[in-house]
Amino acid sequence: MDIALSLSPYWDKDKARFLQLIPDKDQDPNNYIDFFLQKLLQSTNKSLSPLGTIFSGMQNNIFFESGNPFAKIIFKIESLKSEDLRRFINQIPSIWVSGGALQLDTYVNFIEKSKYLVRYLLDKLYELGAFNNSLGGKLEWPISGTNYGIQ
Secondary structure, X not given: OOXXXXXXXXXXXXXXXXXXXXXXXXXXXXXXXXHHHHHHHHHHOOOOOOOOXXXXXXXXXXXXXXXXXXXXXXXXXXXXOHHHHHHHHOOOOXXXXXXXXXXXXXXXXXXXXXXXXXXXXXXXXXXXXXXXXXXXXXXXXXXXXXXXXXX
């Protein structure tokens, strides 16, 4: 999810509405992921591969031979607690916040919901060939314990 765009210095009703579109953890994320990727493709007017210079540079350091390279960091992202997110967000200088407490609450809710979408977005990007070094198949995510392979 594009946190930088979402937390930009502009705040209005449209941005608040967009941030609230994120599905809850127990809702199907696929419609939102498809919507997000469609917007990404429309804005870049390109296919998913390559997604840009920064993505290309990053993917040159992502290796699938030893399993799912995203599993550990996704576990950490999904383990972030709401209280910690609130503490981080409360560090934003008040001069940067034109929407007051509502804006900060919306940011916390957006990140809280988004942290569960990253896994699905990576799955979709992998499936659509965004990673030129993909081994095919599907990314394997651990259910419990430590299994970071590829199916």
